[in-house]
Amino acid sequence: MTAPAPLTDADLSGLLARTALGDADAFAQLYDATCASAYTLATHILRSEQPAQRVLQQVYVHVWEHAAQAEARHPRAWVLLLTHRHAIALRRRSDAQAEAVSRERLGDMSIEQQRVIALAYFGGYSQTEIAALTGETLSAVRSLTRGALDQLHAATRVVTSPVALPRATGVIA
Known part of the structure; x- marks a missing residue:
């Protein structure tokens, strides 16, 4: 058909x-x-x-x-x-809204996490370069970055309930 x-x-x-x-x-x-x-x-x-x-x-x-x-x-x-x-x-x-929440959440992070995120995001540095600049080990920088990104991601996740779109059947209220 x-x-x-x-x-x-x-x-x-x-x-x-x-x-x-x-x-x-x-x-x-x-x-x-x-x-x-x-x-x-x-x-x-x-x-x-x-x-x-x-x-x-x-x-x-x-x-x-x-x-x-x-x-x-x-x-x-x-x-x-x-x-x-x-x-x-x-x-x-x-x-x-996500940007406002992200800015608010930056204040909830540790100083080390804030520094790592600022160097990566605003400074454009790689994790290896951040480790050299801060004197942290590369694994510590990775851990700080991952923790900070997890916090930001959780804070900006939009929680919504599903909305069903019923098919119009001839009656509109």
Whole structure:
């Protein structure tokens, strides 16, 4: 059995116009026709499935609420533009939060760990060079670096709960 032909921009424009009138079936068809490419884009930008799912949820709520103001000639491009904007905004917020947590965690490290990280990150020195500069053994520098990186990684790990994206069934609350 062959897959149905993809919907054209004209088809999607019609679905968007019906969505603007509150037609949940048209919205479900619009979602089905555009969600795969939107999800792929969000996942590419965010490099993770859970944040991408949250972005899609935001995007399709926006589509439902603002279908009347959409660029009706290019609905697929409009959905992808919304996806791109939402994903970039989430990525920037996540990056800023991770940086703030990392800076805070630097203060929680030992002086030796802070020195090793500063020399490696800001100074660009190798572990061998750091050992020579600090008088530590290479194994001590490696241990300090590993401990510091483990602390930073644990502190910046984003803890999220999964978000399920149910398929629209014709009833939108």
